Each structure stands twice: as C-alpha cells, then as structure tokens.
Amino acid sequence: MTGSAGPLQGRTVVVTGAARGLGAAMAREFARRGAAVALLGREESTLAEVRKTIPGEARCWEVDVTDDDAMRRVAAQVRDLLGPVSVVVANAGVAEGGPFVESDPGLWRRVIEVNLVGSAGTARVFLPDLRASRGYYLQIASLASIGAAPMMSAYCASKAGVESFAHSLRAEVAHEGIDVGIAYLNWTDTDMIRDADEHPVLRELRAHMPRPARKVYPVETVAGCMVRAAERRSAAVYVPVWLRATQLVRGAMPPVVTLLSKRELPRLQRRTAFATTGLLGAGGRADAAGSRPRPAPSTDR
Template sequence: MDLQLEGTVVLVTGASRGLGAAMALALAKEGATVVAAARSKDSLAEVAAQGEGRISAVTVDMRDEESVRALVPEVVARHGRIDGLVNNAGIAPAGKFATQDPEVWKDAMAVNVIAPMLLAQAAGQHMIEQGAGRIVNIASTTGVRGKPYLVPYSTSKGAVVRFTEALAAEWAPKNVQVNCIAPGAFVTEAQKAVTESPELHAKRIAKIPAGRMADPSEIVPLTCLLVSPLSSFTTGAVFVVDGGESGKL
C-alpha cells in the first residue's frame, strides 16, 4: 500500500534511539523527508546515516523551551513545510512519591507535556495554513492505567492522552489530525534493566498476555499510517500497543 508519504516533511523527536529511531527510519523508508531531533548528537548522526539521505538531524534538549520553540521554524526553513509531527521524546523518572523532589515533576512535565504542546502549537500553525497536517503524540500505557513508582511519568502521559483528544476536536475542522499511541513494554535501551535480568524479564512478561515484549519495529506501521494522508478521518484516537496488557483484568 502506498502511504502517500513521498514529498512530505515529518519531525520526529526523541529520534536518536529506541522507538524514535525506528519511527524516523520507517518514515524515511516510506518516502518522507525526516528531521530527527534529540539530545544525543552522535546517536542522531548514526540514525541519519541509515536514512539514505532522507533524514537530517537537529540536536535539542526538550527541557530548553527556547530550543524547542526554534525547532519547527528550523524545519520549515530547511524544507519549506511541515506535514507531520511525532512527539516521541520523553523521560520516565522512577521513585517513591512520598519523598519525590518537585524538580522531578517539573522535568517530567517540561519534557513530556510542555515540549509536545509547544511543538504542536508551532507545527499546527503551518499545517492549518497548508490545509492539512498530522500530529502523533507518543504516550504510554501508564498514561492509560496508573503505575506505582512512576507517578510523575503516569501523570504526564495521562495529560498527553487528554491533550490529544482535546486538540483533535479543536483542529478537526482545520483538517489537522491529532492521534496518540500508548506503547507498553518494548525492547529498548530504556528497558535494559528489565531485559538484562532474567528474573525481572520473566516477571515483566508474565503480565503480558502476548507472552513477550515488543520489538521497536512493531510500532512503526501504525505510526506511518497515522502520519499518512490516508488517516485523514482518524483523529482523537488513542491506540494502545501493549500485547493485551492493559486490556486484561
């Protein structure tokens, strides 16, 4: 199936590794011009090198509002437009809530909520002027179901879900679709503590009806579809990709 991504311009944040890198590479393979943004310059360069000339890199810290505000204008200056935005960058601070420093919460909100809001606001203005656009926010199953010891992360990702739904309703008349993907357990660097421990890995898998963790490649077909013009009547949806974990009792 032709997803009609040839000639489109897509910004992917948190694209230096894991799910972000997988999504950036898949979008480029489908014909999109991809701007990959993240903090790690070296890792971004490795991703861009695999993009067959379709991926360019921008180093940005999502905690830095000034840098975040400059990101979309830079994409438009480079390519003349922006058709898709994948808000993937995120942090997941763990700890006991009773003794958690408020700075931990401020960081989680800055990266997981404020940065996506600023990027969506800036990108959306161009998309509305162009007559179309698509935004995909990456939340988490912890934004759909709360998880202990990840209270700030769960809270911030829950905000991403509500943000998606509200913005989708506001921008649907403008032909800008806003959707959300809530991933469960994926085999990424962020999950090394789990995947490298047989005991933790077994406990994690026991919670997943599918009986395994997902590969990053398993999020990319849905991402590409939601960035594609073919998803023009799909908006305000939250797609859970977790092997059935959050759907069971």
C-alpha cells in the same frame, strides 16, 4: 532508496526523541516510505549516527523540547530546509521510578516537563505548518495513560496528561483539517525499558503483570505501526492491539491496581529495598547531563 509512492511520499515529517529507540526507528520507517525527516533530540552525535542510517533526506537538530525559544527556531529552520511539515510525532520522553516520597523533586518535575510540557511545546511551534498542510499530529502515549501503576507516578501522570492534551487539541483543530492521533503503547524494546528491568522493584512489578501485559515488542514492529497510523491519520493506535479493550474497563482499573498493590508491594519490600531509579536509559542519562542544546541544523550527509 525511498519507498513506493504513497501518502508520505515527498512529505516532511518531524520526530522528536529521535536519537535512539522508537524515535530513531520511526524516522527510518518514515524515510523508507518517501518522507523527508527532521530528527530532533538532545544528543548531536547520536542524532548524526541515526541520520546516517536514514535511506533518504534527513536532517537533525539538537534541541530540548522544553526550550520554547529554541523550538521556535528549529521549527523555522525545518520549514526553510525541508519545506512545510505534514506530520509531527511527539515522541520525546523520559521516565524515572521508585517511591514517590523519596523521589528527587527536580527529576520528578523533569519527567512532567519533557513528556507533557515538551509535547505541548512541540505542537505549538509546528501547528502553523500543520494548518497549511492540513497535517497530522501523533502523540506518543502509553498504557500508563489508561491505567496508572505504583512506583511510576511522574511517568503515569505525564502520560495521562498527554492523552488529555491530545484529546483537547483534536477537538480544537479538527475544523482546520488537522488530525490528531494518540498512540497507546505497552512495553517496547528500548534502552529505557531494558534499564527499568535492571531495577529490582520495576522488574518485579512487570513480572507480576498478566503474561500478555508483560510482553516486550520489537522497536521496529512498534515503529511500523506508528508510521501506518500516520498514513491513515488514525485517531488512535494500540500496540499491542488488545490494549484497545482496556478502554472499556479503564474505570475499574484503579481499584484493581490498588488491591493488587496492597497485596504485592509488602511482599516485594520484604525481598528488596525500594529505591528511586533516576532517569532511565541512555536517553534519560543524556537529559540529566543537561548538555546545552545547539539548534543549528547539520546539513552534511
């Protein structure tokens, strides 16, 4: 059953990175509120399993968000099968951690490509639909967009980039009736975060954060906040809500992080060797496997 009539009833919503975690949870919540959902991701079989949990109309496409030609084909297929898109959530993302100088250049670059270039490519192919529907684009960002952390240079750079991209896009398309939102998230209970905690350096870095900043939030809770932001066409959404306060002090954060890192990193290094992690989580491993995307839609239910 779909949800009661509301702003999403009968609308078409696109969610990238929908094979698991936050993307899958958002897709289910959008469907509960009456939307038809297009699930985009790297793994056809996993997307199909998610689709079975969707309480309404949903179709899935296996596609790499960094493949411009494939994304254009998918956008056309979504339009033909589900109708013009009203909401796009650029959620696809990967992460890797460890010392920058030891990081694999290809993996470091891949984080930037998926998180930043892939988000821009997603916006590019669906903007014609959003113009027609006077729709809403939601960019999933992070606390890392506001304050960077050591050992996560690619992820932090990519999330700072998507924040700037979304601000620029908002100013560019506002006169066309398109709203652009930015979601600032802290720790969400996904396989990416659980995998990060398996690596001593990343686990210790999170443990040294202030208690409120290290709390992990259930994926369903975060997904609900994202969907409500889409209903309200919010310019910004923060989970947890106290993250909004970091905007007031973001200029002071780099020197504070540097000071703390200068003190804590030598202590951590005496206890455990710093090592690179590779791409984190099942989604990261699937991306690293580099299976060739097949953008043809699944039409069975």
